[in-house]
Amino acid sequence: METVIILVFVLGYLAITLEHSLKIDKLIPALVMMAVSWALISLGIDMFPQWFDSAKHALVDNFPGLSHDGKMHLMEETLLHHLGKTCEILVFLLGAMTIVEIIDYFDGFSTIKNFIKTKKKSKILWIFTGLAFILSAIIDNLTATIVLISILQKIVKDRNIRIWYAGLIIIAANAGGAWSPIGDVTTTMLWIGKKVSTDHLIGYLLLPSFVCMALPTFIASYLPVFKGDLDQADDDDNGKPKSKFSSTMLFLGLGAIVAVPIFKVITHLPPYVGMMLSLGIVATFAEIYSNSQFSLTGVDSEGHDTHGHHSPVHHSLSKIELPSILFFLGILMAVAALESLGILFGFASTLQDSMPMLGTELHHGGVSDLVVLLLGAGSAVIDNVPLVAASLGMFSEPMDNELWHFIAYAAGTGGSMLIIGSAAGVVAMGMEKIDFFWYLKKIGWLALVGFLAGAAVFMFTRTLF
16 A cells, blocks of 8 residues: 555655646645545554654654554544644635735835846846845745745746746755755754754854855856846836835834744744744734725715725735645645555665765764765655755754764755655745746756755864854
8 A cells, every 4th residue: 555655655746846738736646645545544554553743753653563453543643733733824825925025016126126237147046045034044945935936036037037047046045044044944843943043053054054045046046948038027006005105114124024933032933923923913004004095095075996906915816826735735645645554764774774884983873974874865856844954853863963964954055956855845846836846957967066065065064063
């Protein structure tokens, strides 16, 4: 039965990668393989030799000895656990997307657009990758990608050029998220799990992450697509109210997103709660301003509505990329099925046992650097969250051991090698309709170069601690 579930995942994964050839939206195979995988687990629950408890990051003791009802109850609890964790991400994502759309409704991104005076493509590339690297460490790589691609769409008219910028933004955002405890889901997991501390994480990973971002950007700046000047996109009002409030809404929206990790530190509540509070605050200001403008300018002398009043919140919600949300739900829950059966745990354990030590015994308890690098490569193919979750149960090194920092780097940046290997890539894929194989051919090798260069820097700098 495990083989059948793996086959379902592989076929679903292939359907996602061949989206443009099959003419089937990627969310369809993602949702189908999620539902089929869990259905097969339910039907064959008595056939599985082990079960992975994600809450405890360990295999369940004596799973075969449990009764059928006991196994079904455990499966339902596990499914609910994964759905809860996935929905935390999705609700957070919905909040961030809505805030970004509210900012866009008031044309707030024109403020940043006006700051970019240069038309040189290579300079604009450095500006965006630099912003992605910094913003992702503050507001997380997923939200940073949403914000920057939204701005990019206002600046770069030609989509064929814009997707190149988007590809480098993905690399930079994932690199920036790796060195911050709130920059990526995996680093947050390690931070909450008391495997890394903030100061050591920054000390270990800031330079490797910077190299991971800077080297691909440097190489890309010499590619033909980034030569010459950029044809600026034409201004398009789309009926959006332009005023001094545009810049106010930009800073209010970004400030609200930045406040989410502060809210989390103070209240110890999950990030999505803070994001909902931020959305509520931003939406309140947006509605108040919109209503005041409507009452002042939208009614003629006879009391008739001359412009047609639309709620900025309702308008923004209508523009959310729901297909991307559903795709994210499907892919994460499908991976959760593999994790629950202990397949990912067993895969990581096999790697650990079979790979050579490469002379790293003195660094982190005999765990091979090659195992961690393969974990990073695996995060591009599958998903970094369950792989890091499996490593939490596999390794017993103490807090701030360099192993945990290397895992944070590898899992955080390795996903850049494939467009569906990270949350930032998935969102960019949805926003710009980037083809899987185009990304693999054009951007994947740049991400690989940056990933290996940053890993080499980490292997050197860890000897200094």
